Every structure is written in C-alpha cells, then in structure tokens.
Amino acid sequence: MTRLVDGGLIDRSRTLSFAFDGKSFTGHPGDTLASALLANGVRLMGRSFKYHRPRGVVTAGSEEPNALVELRTGARREPNTRATTVELYDGLEAASQNRWPSLDVDVLSVNRLVSPFLGAGFYYKTFMWPAAFWEKLYEPVIRRAAGLGRAPDAPDPDTYEKATAFCDVLVIGSGAAGLAAAQAAGRSGARVILAEEDFRLGGRLLSERAVIDGGSALDFVARAEAELSSLPNVRLMPRTTVFGAYDGSEYGAVERVGDHLPAPLPFQPRQRLWRIVAKRCVLAAGAFDRPIVFPGNDRPGVMSALALATYATRYGAGAGANAAVFSTNDHAVAAALDAAEAGLKLDAIIDVRPALPDALAARAKALGVRVITEGEVVATSGKCLTSITVRTPRGSETLTVEALGVSGGATPNLNLTCHLGGKPVWREDIAAFVPGAVPPGMAVAGAAAGTFALADCLAEGTRLGASAASDAGFAASPAPAPQAEGSPTGFKPFFHVQGKGSAFVDQQNDVTAKDVALAHREGFRAVELLKRYTTLGMATDQGKTSNMAGLALMAELTGKGIPATGTTVFRPPYTPVALGVLAGHHRGIDFKPARPTPTHEWALAQGAVFVETGLWMRAAYFPKPGEKDWLESVNREVKATREAVGVIDVSTFGKIDLQGPDVGVLLDRVYINMFSTLAVGKARYGVMLREDGLVMDDGTTARLADDHYVMTTTTANAAKVYQHLEFCLQVLWPELDVCLASVSEQWAQIAVSGPRSREVLGKIVDGLDVSNAGLPFMGVAQGSVMGGVEARIFRLSFSGELGYEIAVPARHGAALMQALMAAGAPFGITPYGVEALGVMRIEKGHVSGSELNGQTCARDLGLAKMASTKKDYIGRVMAGRPAFADPDRPTLVGFKPVDRAARLRAGAHFLKVGAAATTQNDEGYMTSTAFSPTLGHFIGLGLLKRGPERMGEKVRAYDPVRGGDMEVEVCSPAFIDPQGEKQRV
Amino acid sequence: MRIPCPYCGARSSHEFAYLGDAAPTRPDPSAPDAAEAFHSYVYERDNPAGPMDELWYHSAGCRRWLKVTRDTRTHAITAVAFAGTGEGGR
Amino acid sequence: MSDLLEHIAPTRLVPEGHYGPEGATGVSARAANTSASPLAAATLVARKGATGRLIVACAAAGLPLADAPRSSGGAGLEAVGTGPGRWLVLAEGMSGPDLVARLAGMAQGLAAITDQSDAHLILDICGERARAALEKGVTVDLEPTVFRAGDAATTVVSHVGVTFWQRDGATYRFAVGRSFAPAFLRWLTVSAAEFGFALAGTGRG
CATH class of the missing domain: 2.40.30.110 (Aminomethyltransferase beta-barrel domains)
Known part of the structure; x- marks a missing residue:
C-alpha cells in the first residue's frame, strides 16, 4: 500500500471496494480509479497499443494517454475509459485492455522485438506489399495485436438526454482563473454557467499549497463555491466537459449525470448532451504538464510531475514507495515539494537548470529533498520503475525510486480556441503556444492563455469575467481580484534528452523519437504529415500531452524552430463523446417520430401489418387467417376492390388550403396544366415541375369556391410543396394575394374504390346526390356524412375503379372508416393497404415516387400532353431544353x-x-x-x-x-x- | 449556428432550410434569350469568400423566406430580413 | 428508448398517469382538447397587405392581435402569433365551423380563416420543474426574464414542430400536430419523469 498517512480530499471514514482485473482493492470516496490503484500499489495499468509495452498512469486528468480501462461489465462495459477521470464507487469493476493472456504476462509484447518493422509509416509501407500478404497474414495479426478495448456486445441499457441552456457568460474550467471569472460575472447579475470537467470545483487549487486572500487555496475554493451556489443566476455544472466551440457562440458539452454511480439513478440519464448558447465565454481550461522525451520514459512509475503531486496532495496516494522529480521549471518543483509536505517520500529533484530559486531550494533543504542541478534522466529500469540513471556534467549516478515525476513546463490547454479555425501563436518568453484568433465572444484566462502565476490567474479571471458580463450588458462592479502570494514561474525550455534506448513521444500510439526522425528522413516534415505518418497525436487523447514534444523534436531536426514548424489543428470533440449521448432520446423506436393515421388503432385491430412511409405508419396489408404470405393477402385485396369495393386511409397525403383572389393565377404558375379555369366543385390532376424542368410532385387540386382551393400533394413531398408555394408567394410573386394553411393534420381522408363504392357512399352521406350525374368523375361535393359530420367528397380514382375520397375532420376518421365498413359489409368491402394500392396504380400505369424520382421530366412520364401552351409556369423554359425532348x-x-x-x-x-x-x-x-x-x-x-x-x-x-x-x-x-x-x- | 429571424428571434439553424444565393432573380420567361437566362438562373452561382446574401426558409418556425447576409468564411451573420417584399410578405 | 415507455406503442398517446419517482410531481401536463372538452381552433391569415387593417378590425371586435410571437385574449378567444400576419386562434365551448364563422365576422374579408380544430393536441404543461423538463427539447430560451407571460414560439422540439406560449406565469400551452402527439408525449414523459410527472387527459391507453 502506498496510501499516505493522512491528508487529501478523500473521505477516509468510508471505504469503497472495487476490482481491477478481477482482484479486489479498496479506496475512498473522492478517489479516482487511478488514485485508488496507485494507493494500492498498482502501477501497471495497461499495455501499449502497438508494442504492448507495460504502461502506468501518467496524468491525473482527461489528457491521459495510457491508463485506459474497460469499465463495468456486460452491457454497460465501456472501453477506453480513462482511469484518471473515473470516480470510484463501491463495487466498481474495471479491466485492463490490450493484453493477452494477462496484464502482467503479455505474449504480444514480442512486438517490441519486431519494432523495427512497426515503425513510422508501417501501415502505408505494408499496404504496398502484395495484397494477399495483407489479407491473410498481416491484418489478422495486427487486429489481434493492436486495438484498444472491446465494445459491449449487448444494447446499452442506459438512457441519454439532450438539453439546451442559455447564458450570458459561460466559464469553462473552475481553477483559480475560472472561479474568479465566474465570481466576477456572477456578481454582476449576468446568467453564468460554470462548467467543470472534474467532479469537484477547484482545478489545480485542489492540489496546491497556495495562500489566497490570507487563507488556504482550499478555503478559497470553498468560499467561491458557496458564493456561486447561492447566486440564483449562476448554474454550476461539475462533471461537465465542454467538448466543442461552434458557430454562433454555441458550445457542446457532456454532463456525466450517472457515470460516478454503479448505474444511473431511476428516471435519470447516464449522460446529458448540452448545447450551451452563451453570449460570452471565458475559457479557463488550464494547462497540461509537458512531458520530456528521454530513454525509458514510458516505464510504469514515470509520470507527470504535477500528476505525481496531485496524487499525493489531493488523493493521499503515493505513486510509489519513494519518488524523484525530473523538472525544468519552478511550478513542478513547487508542486513536488507540496507533495513531499503531504507525506510523499521524495528523494530527489533533478532539474535541468544550473540552480533553483532560493525559496524553492530552501524549501527542498528543509524537507530533506536532495536537489540535483544540471541533471537529466537518461535511463530507467524495472518492469515497473525501480531505478533511474541521472547524468550531470559532474557524472552519472543511479537512484533507486519507484516513481518519477517529469515536467517539461506548461502547455496551455487552448484546444477550444482552435475549433473555429483559430491558430495558436508561439510565445518565446514562455516557450509555449498560446491562443491566437479565438472564437467570437471568447476570452481566455489563466494558464490556458499562458498566464501561469497564481496571482495573475486570479486577476485575469476577475478582469475577463467582469468584462464578459459587461459585454453581455451587465454592469460589473469593480470588485478586487482575490490576492495570492507570488509564485515562481522560472523555467528552461527543454524537450528531449539525447541518449540510447526507446524514448517515447506519444505513449498512446507508441511513437518514439526515432519514429519522428524517420518521418523527417523520409520527408514527412510538416506537422500534419508527421501526424498522419507516425500516428502521433491520434486516438483517444488526441496528443494533448504528446503534440508539443513531437513538434519540438521535428523543429530540432529541421532546424526551423517551433513557431515555423507550427502545430496540428485541434478539432472537436475535446475528449471522446459517446454516440449514445449524441443520439439522446432518439434511439430504437424513438429514433424518429412515428406518425399514426387517424385510423391507425382501427387498422391495428384488423390485424394490419404496417410499413413506415417517411414518418408515417401506414397499413401495408391486412392478412386474413390462412393466408400463407403477404402476396396472397394483397391479391385478395386487389381483387375485392376491382370486383366489389375496397377502402384505404389516404390521410397521409399533404393537404394545403389556398384562399384568396389570386389562387388560380398561382396554381397556373406552379402546375404545368391550367387551374384558373377549373370550375367550382371540380378537381383536377396536376403536375408541378422544379425550375430545372424536372417533375417535383403531382396530386389533385379541387376548387371549393371561387377563391378557395384545396391541394393534395404526395405523402413524401407535403412539406416540400408547401415550402415551394411559400417561395412562389414570398419571393417570386409577392404581389399575389393568396393565403396558405396546411390542413394535413386537420382532415382524415379515406378512399373508397370499386364498382360498388357508390352504393357504399350512398349509405353514409346526409342526403347528398352521389349519382353519376350528381357527382360526376372529378367532381367535388361538400356536405355532411354519418348524420352531421362535415365532409368533403372528391370523386377521384387512383385505382382506376369508380372511386371517392371522403375527407372528414380528423377526430371522425376512425368513425368514418367504421361507418364505411358497416355500409359496405353487404358488398364484401375489403380494407386494403399501400401494397394493394401500389399494385393497382401500376396496373393503371399511374406514376408514383419511383417514377417521380427527381430525374424525370414530364415527357419521360408520358405527361407532356398535359402541359399548357397558353401560359408560363415554373420549369417550362428549362423543360424545353433539347435534351429533354x-x-x-x-x-x-x-x-x-x-x-x-x-x-x-x-x-x-x-x-x-x-x-x-x-x-x-x-x-x-x-x-x-x-x-x-x-x-x-x-x-x-x-x-x-x-x-x-x-x-x-x-x-x-x-x-x-x-x-x-x-x-x-x-x-x-x-x-x-x-x-x-x-x-x- | 443561430439565425436571428426577424419574426421569431434567434433560432438554431436546424429550424431553417437553406436555398442559396439570393441574388439571382427569375428571368422574364417570354424574353428571346429566356433559355440562356434560365440556364444561368438555375445553375450558375458565384461562390464568394466573404459576405453573401442567401435565402433561408424558416421551415420549423414562422415559415417565412429570409434574406440572410452571412460571411461564408466565418459564418458570421450580419443582417437578416424578410425576402421578397421586406414586410414578411403580408 | 427508456424502460418507462417500453410497453407503450409509439403510435399511441402516452396514457394518463404518474411517471417517475413516487410522491414527487415536479411537472404536470394535461390535454386541453379532449373529447369531453373540445377546443375549437383556426388559423387566421391576413390577406395581402391587410395585416394592419385586420388587427384594427379584430381589436374593434374585442380581440387584440399582436403581429408578433405573442398570445392575446379577448372576446372569449385566444390568439397566438405564428408568423407575420398569421395567428392560431383557440376558443372553448365552440365548434370549429362556429369559430370560423365568428372570425369571418370579425375579419370582414381581410383574412383567410381555416378550421384547425382537429389538427392539434393542445397540452398545458406546468409545475415547478416544467422549465427543467422543457429545456431537454425546447431550444428557445425559457428564462422568465426572456420568455415572459404571453410570449409564444413556433419551433421544433425533439423533431416535432410545435407552437407554444406561456399563458400565465406557470403554464406553457403547446399545440402539437395531431399525428406527432404520441412522439411529443414520449419525449415529454422521459424528460419530465426524473422530476415526477403527472399526465392527464390522454386516456387510459
């Protein structure tokens, strides 16, 4: 056990049990899986992607490249979960990945022996070998060897949600700068959202021994959190990662609602996707601790110096029985000394610089920590770290340590500033890229902006929080920023130790310094090419810790310097986002709305088999007992309709109400045939074209009164035709006086077809004359049916038989169907579905969606003779193209x-x-x-x-x-x- | 992206249908060069890098066609008005 | 799909009842146009260039109209702006044709009036956590200082087009296309369940 004796933000009064690779351990609330494993002395947490090298945790955050585990079991098993962000809960089960048969003994680690063949560009070079080799030999081997965790093989049992939030100021990150910004903005009355990826607010302040406003950093965090919680205009969102910045000041975020629990609480989602619409944003995402590339730097036990310190101070977990730190900068030295004060046995600080600042040197001396100046770690040994070799101008020595914290300085976490195309700019004075052009409305505060001293972070956060609120229209009172003691920020730019042995640049992708050199030799020198050729910066961590080292090495090789070498583009998402949360509620049968017709329940009771047509659920056919397949049912429905009478719900057609003195003019311009001359009480089949001369839609339009028409469209094109008509009326011919209203939902419409349909209709109308003379073909009657239900009756035929379509207000649709069934019973009335409808229209040669496919003109469909030559209409000119004739x-x-x-x-x-x-x-x-x-x-x-x-x-x-x-x-x-x-x- | 609809207020671009360049106007169909003019109207489009007037339809909102001035490089929207009459077509 | 809805056909209205943790009712919804208490509805669309005159005519007849996404009441009618020169008008205790006739009398030829009494499910949503539930699908800012009593929006919620307006400080009234009502209720039910959700007026399923 390497749990420190006391301290840390963990609740030692409660013990949680968990299992890793089947072995049981304990931890405490407040632990992450990584901190609990370290506290249990587990340093080996995974195997690397390509060479299956043993790997341990290297960070304490979401930038982790190594400690990826399969979390949970069964349907909830989630691969590639970062142990550094998994909150420990009682009963947690996790397993290491990418090892066989076990983490400790991995057969495929022999890949290391063939590593000369698996170097940079391996995939590209291998593809050039005979194809048969690839398929039969390499691919199976690589599939086995490479790869991360296993996806679960059962459907995800959890639910997800999507939500939208609006605020004046979004603050991303709750470290010193973020808290100060949220306080300044919150006090102005602006609506503030403070999003924090961690489960606890505070950022680095949770791990550091700083003095703010005369008290501890933790006291400051507690006071700030209490104040922010008390403000009704502030929404605190812990466990929420803002993963992307989008156009229009929108941000995407994932809230892990139930990931810290064995299973989500009842009626709660596992995760919630937030679209945050923010007038202003303060990005205070902090910085990454920069690795140093040196031989043996991937051995379990070697990690970020700040992570080493965080494990000791925040989690009370020693990363080893004893430790050393290899640093280039004051911040890491100070953090290491904090860790030593927290009880970590820190044997030595190896710093590349000739001397430490006096204050740090004195602290080290007081704590009994040896300082080795001008030192470089040139080798490590042990499966998990047992010793390191340190080289100084004075000679070499070997130190026996179980943990080594490494820090090459700070790399500002500016990913979100690049999502809309902003390019980072190099600042020589801090040897780091800082945000260049940022998304509109965004300001960057604290370490993310390259501002590293605590007092400066607090001041910058306060200033930018206040100005964000004031830009959003809130007068921020000029409250003073929290005060902090000066913190030393000295550093020396240093990226790479020269020496023999594998020195890893990207641990997640097993990219070594040698691979970068190979890419350079082979001409892949631009950073984007370097990335593709070596895979540096790819996969789940997207090179958060490795990019900087990679491009520094390339800059060294080309001699061009880092600013000229540039950095790769950061794109959303900042961290991996589960597809489930992007889908939200819309999975399975809720993938899209299912629109029932007014007679849906009736059809269900008749045993109909349904088919999705667009969003609609329509009856496909109505099988009867004894029928052996769908075709038999459809044949029966067609025969019954052609010989007697059939009935079908056609409510799904688009229906558009057109009123006004210019409707006829409009219709003449959108249909190829004439409608202004249509008599009141008549209907006509029409074809409309797109302006390019191809057919857009067809349907029947009826004239109900002089200035009142009702149009039907195909089911599929209902919305498209409405949009087209609005385009005509608003953009093309705004002088036309026509009012549109969609009545698709208002009217149920049922078609009765067949030689006996008139007799059936006659039984349900309220005194209407439906004789051939009273209601001739293409005639329209308005009146009532079933003893007082308002109805429109159109004598139309899609089947080719005598037929009518009867429209009633939708609530009466099912009753109308039942009335028709009762009235038609003596004639053997038969309900039919869209299959039989399709058969009958093909028998009649009527075109439908398969022919109106966006590639056919009226002439192609034999409809050219319908086109009027007496007027212009949309598509007329282009339909006259020679190719169409x-x-x-x-x-x-x-x-x-x-x-x-x-x-x-x-x-x-x-x-x-x-x-x-x-x-x-x-x-x-x-x-x-x-x-x-x-x-x-x-x-x-x-x-x-x-x-x-x-x-x-x-x-x-x-x-x-x-x-x-x-x-x-x-x-x-x-x-x-x-x-x-x-x-x- | 959000589009400030003159009637509905700022709304997600998901509520809108995009048509494209607002500049082309429907040619006179009876003009002697109608065939060429329509060919240009239907097919020929500039692709400017910078501010551009575009037609968007607020299909899930007020169902008005809008003329939106959008910078094609940044997606910044600088002006929105009702297309056609400029008065919402009513 | 959540377990909550697993046994409810996606084409049916979610039946009335209580969903979510027992004892809590953070959100309530009630169908306002049931067969027991029908609600007439119509679209009122101003004729070309007649919006101003129509507003004057309706105001004179007791129905103030705003040419904006706002709701207004008068003469026993409730009008909601859905687009320039366009309103959805609701009336209790009246048939659709009666409402159309009533509006025609008010509009004096200045508008097209179309019966829509069967086109929607009208749903009143209220409760302490109503906004928290609605923000899971509504992409319009519902903060009371931004979306105030009387404000209306025509928008899309969970792939379903809706018009809704805040009737008073506490209730949002939604008009949802009839065939989309089952999908809308499914979304609302899973979104509101965590707060305790009481649904009424949709039948027993």
Missing part, C-alpha cells in the same frame, strides 16, 4: 415478362436482346413492378429509350445484383382499362 430519352412504358411465370424486379436495366451488358448498351431501367392478380402475372413500369415507339418489342431485363436476366415485352403502361371507362361509370 430527345427521342432517345428513356420514356415510360409497361413491361410483361415473356415467360409469364417469371418475376420482374424494379432496378433491372434494359438491353437490346443479344446486346452485351455494358453501360454503352444500357437503354433504361425498370422503376416499379408488381404481381397483377387481375392479369395473373408480373407487370412492370419502366423508362425505356424510345419506349412508346417500341410496343410489342422484346428487350432484355438484366438485373445482375439479384441474378435476374430475362426477356420482357414492351407494352402500354395502362395494363387495364386503358380508356379509363371504369372510373367514369
């Missing part, structure tokens, strides 16, 4: 299989009989097919080159995807009743 264009015709028993398939391409199946010989394709129970064989509609000229010709229908290849006979698309007599009786 080319007789070679595939044009709508019907098809019958020559072998009448054969099955036709939509998608088959047409070829001349005997022609080879090449693109040059392609003559069009089949758009729709159905088995026609009326004719007793399959029929099809399709677009065939010069189709109408080729009646009776045999062509080849070639369908290689499904192995179809047959001869079909070209015929009229109207398979039955080509003169349309049945619908007019």
Whole structure:
C-alpha cells in the first residue's frame, strides 16, 4: 500500500471496494480509479497499443494517454475509459485492455522485438506489399495485436438526454482563473454557467499549497463555491466537459449525470448532451504538464510531475514507495515539494537548470529533498520503475525510486480556441503556444492563455469575467481580484534528452523519437504529415500531452524552430463523446417520430401489418387467417376492390388550403396544366415541375369556391410543396394575394374504390346526390356524412375503379372508416393497404415516387400532353431544353415478362436482346413492378429509350445484383382499362 | 449556428432550410434569350469568400423566406430580413 | 428508448398517469382538447397587405392581435402569433365551423380563416420543474426574464414542430400536430419523469 498517512480530499471514514482485473482493492470516496490503484500499489495499468509495452498512469486528468480501462461489465462495459477521470464507487469493476493472456504476462509484447518493422509509416509501407500478404497474414495479426478495448456486445441499457441552456457568460474550467471569472460575472447579475470537467470545483487549487486572500487555496475554493451556489443566476455544472466551440457562440458539452454511480439513478440519464448558447465565454481550461522525451520514459512509475503531486496532495496516494522529480521549471518543483509536505517520500529533484530559486531550494533543504542541478534522466529500469540513471556534467549516478515525476513546463490547454479555425501563436518568453484568433465572444484566462502565476490567474479571471458580463450588458462592479502570494514561474525550455534506448513521444500510439526522425528522413516534415505518418497525436487523447514534444523534436531536426514548424489543428470533440449521448432520446423506436393515421388503432385491430412511409405508419396489408404470405393477402385485396369495393386511409397525403383572389393565377404558375379555369366543385390532376424542368410532385387540386382551393400533394413531398408555394408567394410573386394553411393534420381522408363504392357512399352521406350525374368523375361535393359530420367528397380514382375520397375532420376518421365498413359489409368491402394500392396504380400505369424520382421530366412520364401552351409556369423554359425532348430519352412504358411465370424486379436495366451488358448498351431501367392478380402475372413500369415507339418489342431485363436476366415485352403502361371507362361509370 | 429571424428571434439553424444565393432573380420567361437566362438562373452561382446574401426558409418556425447576409468564411451573420417584399410578405 | 415507455406503442398517446419517482410531481401536463372538452381552433391569415387593417378590425371586435410571437385574449378567444400576419386562434365551448364563422365576422374579408380544430393536441404543461423538463427539447430560451407571460414560439422540439406560449406565469400551452402527439408525449414523459410527472387527459391507453 502506498496510501499516505493522512491528508487529501478523500473521505477516509468510508471505504469503497472495487476490482481491477478481477482482484479486489479498496479506496475512498473522492478517489479516482487511478488514485485508488496507485494507493494500492498498482502501477501497471495497461499495455501499449502497438508494442504492448507495460504502461502506468501518467496524468491525473482527461489528457491521459495510457491508463485506459474497460469499465463495468456486460452491457454497460465501456472501453477506453480513462482511469484518471473515473470516480470510484463501491463495487466498481474495471479491466485492463490490450493484453493477452494477462496484464502482467503479455505474449504480444514480442512486438517490441519486431519494432523495427512497426515503425513510422508501417501501415502505408505494408499496404504496398502484395495484397494477399495483407489479407491473410498481416491484418489478422495486427487486429489481434493492436486495438484498444472491446465494445459491449449487448444494447446499452442506459438512457441519454439532450438539453439546451442559455447564458450570458459561460466559464469553462473552475481553477483559480475560472472561479474568479465566474465570481466576477456572477456578481454582476449576468446568467453564468460554470462548467467543470472534474467532479469537484477547484482545478489545480485542489492540489496546491497556495495562500489566497490570507487563507488556504482550499478555503478559497470553498468560499467561491458557496458564493456561486447561492447566486440564483449562476448554474454550476461539475462533471461537465465542454467538448466543442461552434458557430454562433454555441458550445457542446457532456454532463456525466450517472457515470460516478454503479448505474444511473431511476428516471435519470447516464449522460446529458448540452448545447450551451452563451453570449460570452471565458475559457479557463488550464494547462497540461509537458512531458520530456528521454530513454525509458514510458516505464510504469514515470509520470507527470504535477500528476505525481496531485496524487499525493489531493488523493493521499503515493505513486510509489519513494519518488524523484525530473523538472525544468519552478511550478513542478513547487508542486513536488507540496507533495513531499503531504507525506510523499521524495528523494530527489533533478532539474535541468544550473540552480533553483532560493525559496524553492530552501524549501527542498528543509524537507530533506536532495536537489540535483544540471541533471537529466537518461535511463530507467524495472518492469515497473525501480531505478533511474541521472547524468550531470559532474557524472552519472543511479537512484533507486519507484516513481518519477517529469515536467517539461506548461502547455496551455487552448484546444477550444482552435475549433473555429483559430491558430495558436508561439510565445518565446514562455516557450509555449498560446491562443491566437479565438472564437467570437471568447476570452481566455489563466494558464490556458499562458498566464501561469497564481496571482495573475486570479486577476485575469476577475478582469475577463467582469468584462464578459459587461459585454453581455451587465454592469460589473469593480470588485478586487482575490490576492495570492507570488509564485515562481522560472523555467528552461527543454524537450528531449539525447541518449540510447526507446524514448517515447506519444505513449498512446507508441511513437518514439526515432519514429519522428524517420518521418523527417523520409520527408514527412510538416506537422500534419508527421501526424498522419507516425500516428502521433491520434486516438483517444488526441496528443494533448504528446503534440508539443513531437513538434519540438521535428523543429530540432529541421532546424526551423517551433513557431515555423507550427502545430496540428485541434478539432472537436475535446475528449471522446459517446454516440449514445449524441443520439439522446432518439434511439430504437424513438429514433424518429412515428406518425399514426387517424385510423391507425382501427387498422391495428384488423390485424394490419404496417410499413413506415417517411414518418408515417401506414397499413401495408391486412392478412386474413390462412393466408400463407403477404402476396396472397394483397391479391385478395386487389381483387375485392376491382370486383366489389375496397377502402384505404389516404390521410397521409399533404393537404394545403389556398384562399384568396389570386389562387388560380398561382396554381397556373406552379402546375404545368391550367387551374384558373377549373370550375367550382371540380378537381383536377396536376403536375408541378422544379425550375430545372424536372417533375417535383403531382396530386389533385379541387376548387371549393371561387377563391378557395384545396391541394393534395404526395405523402413524401407535403412539406416540400408547401415550402415551394411559400417561395412562389414570398419571393417570386409577392404581389399575389393568396393565403396558405396546411390542413394535413386537420382532415382524415379515406378512399373508397370499386364498382360498388357508390352504393357504399350512398349509405353514409346526409342526403347528398352521389349519382353519376350528381357527382360526376372529378367532381367535388361538400356536405355532411354519418348524420352531421362535415365532409368533403372528391370523386377521384387512383385505382382506376369508380372511386371517392371522403375527407372528414380528423377526430371522425376512425368513425368514418367504421361507418364505411358497416355500409359496405353487404358488398364484401375489403380494407386494403399501400401494397394493394401500389399494385393497382401500376396496373393503371399511374406514376408514383419511383417514377417521380427527381430525374424525370414530364415527357419521360408520358405527361407532356398535359402541359399548357397558353401560359408560363415554373420549369417550362428549362423543360424545353433539347435534351429533354430527345427521342432517345428513356420514356415510360409497361413491361410483361415473356415467360409469364417469371418475376420482374424494379432496378433491372434494359438491353437490346443479344446486346452485351455494358453501360454503352444500357437503354433504361425498370422503376416499379408488381404481381397483377387481375392479369395473373408480373407487370412492370419502366423508362425505356424510345419506349412508346417500341410496343410489342422484346428487350432484355438484366438485373445482375439479384441474378435476374430475362426477356420482357414492351407494352402500354395502362395494363387495364386503358380508356379509363371504369372510373367514369 | 443561430439565425436571428426577424419574426421569431434567434433560432438554431436546424429550424431553417437553406436555398442559396439570393441574388439571382427569375428571368422574364417570354424574353428571346429566356433559355440562356434560365440556364444561368438555375445553375450558375458565384461562390464568394466573404459576405453573401442567401435565402433561408424558416421551415420549423414562422415559415417565412429570409434574406440572410452571412460571411461564408466565418459564418458570421450580419443582417437578416424578410425576402421578397421586406414586410414578411403580408 | 427508456424502460418507462417500453410497453407503450409509439403510435399511441402516452396514457394518463404518474411517471417517475413516487410522491414527487415536479411537472404536470394535461390535454386541453379532449373529447369531453373540445377546443375549437383556426388559423387566421391576413390577406395581402391587410395585416394592419385586420388587427384594427379584430381589436374593434374585442380581440387584440399582436403581429408578433405573442398570445392575446379577448372576446372569449385566444390568439397566438405564428408568423407575420398569421395567428392560431383557440376558443372553448365552440365548434370549429362556429369559430370560423365568428372570425369571418370579425375579419370582414381581410383574412383567410381555416378550421384547425382537429389538427392539434393542445397540452398545458406546468409545475415547478416544467422549465427543467422543457429545456431537454425546447431550444428557445425559457428564462422568465426572456420568455415572459404571453410570449409564444413556433419551433421544433425533439423533431416535432410545435407552437407554444406561456399563458400565465406557470403554464406553457403547446399545440402539437395531431399525428406527432404520441412522439411529443414520449419525449415529454422521459424528460419530465426524473422530476415526477403527472399526465392527464390522454386516456387510459
């Protein structure tokens, strides 16, 4: 055990049990999985991605590259979880990744022996070998060897939410600068959101022995938190990572609502995705401790110096029985001394500089910590660290230590400033990139901005918090910033120890200093190329700790210097975001809304099988007991409709109410045919084009009064047509006096078709004359049905039979269906679904979505004769293009299989009989097919080159995807009743 | 991205449908060069780097077509007005 | 999908009842246009160039209208701005055709009036935690100093288009397209359940 005797922000009065790789351990509330493992003396936490090298934790935050575990078990198993951010809970189970058979003995660590072959550019070079080698040999081996954790193999049992929050000032990060900014902004009355990735506010202040306003840093954090909690205009969001900055001052964040618990609380999500709309933002995300590249720097026990200190001071966990620190800067030395004061056995501080500041040297002396100046760590040994070799101008020596804290200085955490394209700029005085252009409304405070001294962080946070509030319209009273003692910020830029042995730049991707040199030799010198070639900075940590070292090494090699070398682009998300939380509520059956028709429950009771058409749930067919498949049901429905009467809910059509003196003018301009001349009480089929001359939609529009029409659109295009009409009225012809209203939801509409439909209708109308004379084909009647229910009756036919569509207010839709069923019972009325509807429209040669596919013009569909020559309309000019009049264009015709028993398939391409199946010989394709129970064989509609000229010709229908290849006979698309007599009786 | 709708206020861009450049106007269909003019109207577009007037439709809101001035480099929106009459078309 | 809704068909209204932790009711919702208490609705759309005159005519007939996303009441009607020169008008204790006739009398030919009495589920949502539940889908700022009593919004919530307005300090009234009502209620139920959610007026399922 390496738990320190006392101290730390952990609740030692309570003990939590947990298991790692099946072994039981204990920890305390306030621990992370990483701190609890370290406190239990577990230093080996994972194996590296490529070489399977043993690895330990290197950070105490979300930038962790190494300590990735599979958290939880079963359906909740989550791979690649950073042990450094997992809050310990009782019963936690975690497992190491990427090792076999065990973490301790990993067979594939032999990869290290072949590492010369797995170096930079390995993937690219291997791909150049014979393809067969790749497939049979390399890929299986690599799949086994490389890879991170395993995804769970059962559906995620948890729920997720998405929410939107608005604020005047968003403060990201709750360290010294963030707390000061939130206080300054909060006191002005501005709405403030303070988002903190950690489960506890305070940032580095939780780990450091600083004096603020005369008290401890922890007292300052507690006071600030208490004040902020008391302000009704401030929302504190711990466990919330702001992962992206987006256009329009929007930020994306994930709140881990239940990740610190064994399972989310009842009725609560596991995580919540926040879209935060902020007028202003103060980014106070702190800085990363910069690693130093030296031989053996990846051995478990070697970690960030600030992490080493954090484990000791915040978590009361020693990273080893004894420790040393290898540093380049005062901050790390001070933190190490804090750790020693907290009880960590710190044997030595090895600093690259010739001397430490007097105050730090004196503290070290008082604590009995040896200081080795001008020192560099040149080697390490042990599976987990046992000793280090230190080289100074005075000679070399070996120190026996279990932990080594390393700090090469601070790298400002400026990722979010780059999300809208901002480029960091190099500051020579602090040897670091700092934010350049930042997203509109964002200001950067504290270490993220390159401001490192505590007093300066507090002052900058206060200043920027106040100015953010004032920019958002709140008068911030000029309250003084919290005061802190000066903290030394001396440093020496130092990135890389020269020496023999593997020195790792990116531990997550096993990229070594040698790989960077190889990339340089092979010409991949630009940082973005370096990244792709070596994989440096990729994967779950996105190089938060490694990028800086990588580009410093490249700068060293090219001799260009770091600013000219540049840095790679940071993109969202800042840390990995689960797909589940991006989906939120919209999974499974809630993936999208399911729109029921007014007769849905009735259809369900009839045993209908439903099909999704867009968002709508429509009855596909109504199987009866004894029917062996859907086709048998559909055949019965078609026959019953053609021989007697059938009924179908067509409420899903788009319905648009048009009123005003100019409706006729508008319709003339949007349809290819005339509507201003339509008589009141009549309906007409219309086709509308896009301005490019292709067909947009079709449907029937009826004139209810002089200045009142009602339009129907196809189910799929309801919203699109409405938008188009608004475009015409608002943008193209604003002088037209037309008022639109969507009435798609208001009216239920049921089609009754078949030779007996008039008799059925006659039984439910309230005294309306529905005779052929009283309500002729394409006539419209308004009145009531079922004893007083307002109704509109349109005599239309999609099936080709005598037919009517009856519209009633939606609440009466189900009752209308029941009334029709009762009235039609003597005639054997049969409900039919969209399958039978499709069969009947193909039998009649009516076009539908498969033909109105955005690639066909009116002429292609045989509708050119409908086009009026007496007026202009949208798409008219472009429809006149020579290409659209080319007789070679595939044009709508019907098809019958020559072998009448054969099955036709939509998608088959047409070829001349005997022609080879090449693109040059392609003559069009089949758009729709159905088995026609009326004719007793399959029929099809399709677009065939010069189709109408080729009646009776045999062509080849070639369908290689499904192995179809047959001869079909070209015929009229109207398979039955080509003169349309049945619908007019 | 948020678009300040003159009627509804600032709304998420998800509520809007994008059409594109607001500059082209529908040519006179009876002009002798109508075929060429329509070809240009339908297909030919500039792709400026900088401020551009665009047509957006507030499909999930007030159902007004808007002329939005957006900088194509930064997505900054500097002006929004009702398309067409400038008075919401009513 | 959450366990809460697992046994409820996605095409059905979520049945009335209590969802979430027992004893707590942070959010309540009630369907306002049930078959027992129908509510008439109509769209009122000003004719070309007639918005100003229509507002004057309706005001004279007792119904003040704002050409803005605001709700207003008068003459026993409730009007909500949904777009320039466009309103959704609701009336209790009246049939749709009666409301259309009533509005036609007020508008004096200055507007198109369309019966929409069957087009929506009208849902009143209130409770101490109503805003906390609504922010899980509403992307409009509901802070009381920003969205005040009488304010209205036509927007999209959880992929469903809605118009809603704050009737008084405590209640938001939502008009949801009839066929989208089941999806909307599913979203509302899972969003409000953590606070305790009482749903009424949607039937027993």
